[in-house]
Amino acid sequence: MPASVAIRGVGLRLSEVDDLASLARCLSAAPVPPPARRFAVPDTVLAPVERGVYGPVEPRVPARAGARGLRTMPHESLLALASAAEIPARADGRAPDDTTAVVWASSTAGLPEYATVCAEASTLEPGFVAPALGPASAYNGPAATVSIRLGLAGPNLTLTGGATAGISAIAEAMRLIAAGDASAAVVGASATVTRWSLTAAQDHLTPAEGAACLALDPAGGPGIQLRECHRTDLVRATARVIQAAARPETRPDGLVISTLDTGLAGALASGQPFPVWHVERVLGDLGAAGGFLAVVGAAALCAAATGPTNILALAVEPCGSTASLEVSSS
């Protein structure tokens, strides 16, 4: 893994958040009560539910991504594409032999499509499920869409799972840049809320939808840098945070944590000599995208600070897996 990579651009499609400045403000503000939405899927045994959700988020796909075929594109792929296309193309325009990687993290991509094919297979004659839905029913719709629409022919990776997948996506992108597989990377994460995803939603958190994307370049020059990714278990990760906090020279200026466990977030925050922000408290449960937003949130806080800042992003999953990344500005 390289010593560091630099953030070249940011694209956001989140409820109530438009840019890094509003993300930084949002992280420190009190959570906004979510509007209630009704979710139903006919032709299944799932009863309609009404639930407070952060969303829906309008994709608003920039013209750069092209307008054709957007109407039939899955909502999560649209959100992903919109956030990625928001970042201007490189000035040096290295296409078409560009080897920019696309690395995406999501817990929900393809889920409504998968479930819809199952519902159709239950009610229609064999061979009559919508053929276009099938290929979109795996996890890799967002990464594939971003690559195809923006002509990015570098490595194409999708990570899934919980919050650590969002930080691991950045770690894998850093690995691909360091190894020479990719000249640069477009890394993002997304989440959507559907009646299907609500079957597995946490009761104590607000389900949320949205997408976020970072364009990463090999490090060099000023700006916000990402470095030092650590992926380990909760005991070692906690020990690292305690050790780093103990000495002024290693102490971060803040910690942004993504976890479904509000108790853990509270425990990590108590008695720290620096502020701790909890992604899910204000942005809701975004699955794998929560870990990614811990990094984007740390970048937003660095951008909002007046001097050099060093913020740690940490994702913790219920199984005890963790991933952390240092975000700093010079």
Add this chain to the structure above:
Amino acid sequence: MDRDGVAVSGVGAVSPAGLGVHALWRAIEDRRVLTGPVTRYDLSGYPTQRAAEVPPGAVAALDSLVPRHESLAARYLAAATLEALGDAGLPAHRRRGRLGLFVGTVMGTRPLLDRAIGRGPLGVADRAWARPDELLTATRQVVTVDGPAVLLAPGCSAGNEAIAAGAAAVASGEVDVAICGGADELSLEVFAFFTSMRALAGDEVRPFDVGRRGTMPGEGAAVLVLERADRVAGRGRQPLARVLATASAADAHNQTRPHPDGTGLIATIQTCLDRARVEPDDVDWVCAHGTGTPANDAVEARAVAKALSGRRRPVLSSVKGQLGHAEGAAAVLEAVIGVRALTHDLVPGNVTLVDPDPECAGVDLVEPAGRRGPVRRVLSQAYGFGGAVCTVLLGKGTPDAR
């Protein structure tokens, strides 16, 4: 990054041949075609009803090997992991050194929802089908994971991406032991939409045959344990094989069709050769993606012929005629077969090939019987819907044999 020093120290597999790598390799050597009528789902009414299933006896035998979990893929993965760690001579718990989990899948736990497909409105069982991380639950119960736990779902390149990510983590020192796996179970959802796409074969999967009609879903799990070669030698063991190079790219072309020129595939093959500093003629077997669909095989054969043009045509075969297409498990199953091919100096044949497609004349299609002879390097490629491509180059375990 010193990828040259990344060794395969253990292998494990659950496949349509049953439990274990031995059963898998025996089936390859014996040229058994493991596709057949599906027993797990009621497919009456479907125009084709064949796939490659892990046999019911093997599924039942999992009860005594791994923890219970609704997801068969999760249990396949746990069983393959235990076998591979045992093969490597590594304990599952209380190890020295950090262990990471790198697992590729296409559908993960989603096929749990398929069981509710029947007559009338779709019932919805439990909720693990909507939680991707559940795929790793059974494995976490049998192995202590203190490094990364990464679930890769880039489409059908998943298994090779797991190997690539794990090899890089070993090479960089992030982990001492990488469990690189792939797992998927038979999905009625996949079967239904492949039926709609008319992509399924009715009798057999015939990769590179002029009469090929389509593919068939398969299932299973496979695991490679990767470590630094000196660490394996330090335990008094010989590496089974080495990961000489990996490379990834994308077609950036179309959601369901490969680029007609196979640009992503060609790029990854050339990068693998460059990284391993070998020539096209040094590749003794190309373990093809070879799905048996009309859309894939001719494009793949042309791309391989172009990327590996040397003094002889590249020697190529696909094991999907025997195993079907196990999606996220496919590439790791093929890597396990590649490791055995390196050990046994046998290139598996295109077992179901009857009449080679003239469009595939640029490659040397291995006859059904397979070929005995030195196998020093195996190139294995994987790609799929969405256009992601990942290629892995494996070499013999002992340096002097390379």
